[in-house]
Amino acid sequence: MKISSYQPGQPCWIELASTDAASARHFYAALFDWGLNDMPIPEGVYTMFTIDGDDIGAMYQMPPEMSEQGTPTHWGVYFAVDDVQSSANVVEQQGGKIVMGPHDVGDAGSMALCQDPEGAHFSLWQAKQHIGSARKDEVNTLCWVELACRDSAQANAFYTKVLGWQTRVSKMAGMDYTEWTTAAGPQGGMMEMTEEWGDIPAHWMSYFMVENCDAAVAKATELGGQVCVPPTDIETVGGFSVINDPQGGVFSAITLSPQAAS
Numbered sequence: 001m002k003i004s005s006y007q008p009g010q011p012c013w014i015e016l017a018s019t020d021a022a023s024a025r026h027f028y029a030a031l032f033d034w035g036l037n038d039m040p041i042p043e044g045v046y047t048m049f050t051i052d053g054d055d056i057g058a059m060y061q062m063p064p065e066m067s068e069q070g071t072p073t074h075w076g077v078y079f080a081v082d083d084v085q086s087s088a089n090v091v092e093q094q095g096g097k098i099v100m101g102p103h104d105v106g107d108a109g110s111m112a113l114c115q116d117p118e119g120a121h122f123s124l125w126q127a128k129q130h131i132g133s134a135r136k137d138e139v140n141t142l143c144w145v146e147l148a149c150r151d152s153a154q155a156n157a158f159y160t161k162v163l164g165w166q167t168r169v170s171k172m173a174g175m176d177y178t179e180w181t182t183a184a185g186p187q188g189g190m191m192e193m194t195e196e197w198g199d200i201p202a203h204w205m206s207y208f209m210v211e212n213c214d215a216a217v218a219k220a221t222e223l224g225g226q227v228c229v230p231p232t233d234i235e236t237v238g239g240f241s242v243i244n245d246p247q248g249g250v251f252s253a254i255t256l257s258p259q260a261a262s
Contacts, residue, residue: 001137002054005127006080009163009182011145012125012132013078014206016059019067019247021047024059027223027245031216032140032208054134056141073249075206076113077122077145079163084110084126087162091116091124094158105130116158118149120202137209143254144207145188148200152178152192155202172234205242206251213239213255220245220253 006012018024025047029036034057035050041060049057062071081087084102091098091114099121101112108130113123125132135141149155156178159165165180165187178190193200210216213231220243221227228250229242240254 002135003131003133005131007182007184008080008082009165009180010080010184010187011077011142012080012127013123014057014133014142015076015078015123016057016073016249017062017066017071017076018059018073018245018249019062020073021045021059021061023224023246024073024249027220027225028059030223031220031225032210034140051135051138051140055130056133056135073245073247074121075204075249075251077142077204077206078111078125078132079122080132081124081126081163084112084124087124088112088114090162094161095154096158096162116149116202117154118151118202120147120149120204122204139209139211141209142206143209143256146205146207146252147188147190147202148193148197148205149190149202150193152176152190155190172237203250207240207254208251210253210255213241213253216253216255217241217243 016024025036028034037048037050039046039048043063044061047059048055088098088102095117097115099113099115102110104110107128109128110126111123115121147155156167165182168179168181169176179186180188217227217231224246226244227241228244231239231241233239236257238255238257240252242252244250
């Protein structure tokens, strides 16, 4: 559905930093049937992903210095805030770091790129002329964000202060799963990584809603992607899969069960 505003704490935008923007354009446009709208910026081109002309996310070519530092292709998530400077101050007060900003992005809004105490990156967005994604809760849009970390108590303390979230813990697939909630409802989740995750750093995962998870995985593979977690059913939630795009950018595709979708 189309939306016109976000409440503080809601995920409002997703952004892909790619080591090969030309390949990423083809992959995501074909996989999710997204339109592409190129906008010139001083560093090159900022490409909007669109559905029927509505912005739902974006991507850019990663600068050479980032690639040389070993930064991989990655999706980033932005969270809506009322005052980006005040929220950035809380990030630092709670043990996080400000990597970039806060600064204005023309008349679109103001942003800050942050790290939580465990190193997971996320961004803050104070909207002006651009609220973020103009669509949600429909196929081929962002439907969930999830923090994978090793210290859930620390993350709980940090994000509830920075983004004003409440938490709700439940058992899922034999483990504790935390939902981040606001007055508007659940906004995302958190899970603790176990030894089986190896040395994967703490990170935010973006989930995109698809009509059929199996079909999306088959198409992603055909387009050069790789399957990290094959289609898996979770009771009351639906079927999901974790996928790497051709440059290694990680995301999840999920077909929500009727219960979860409601």
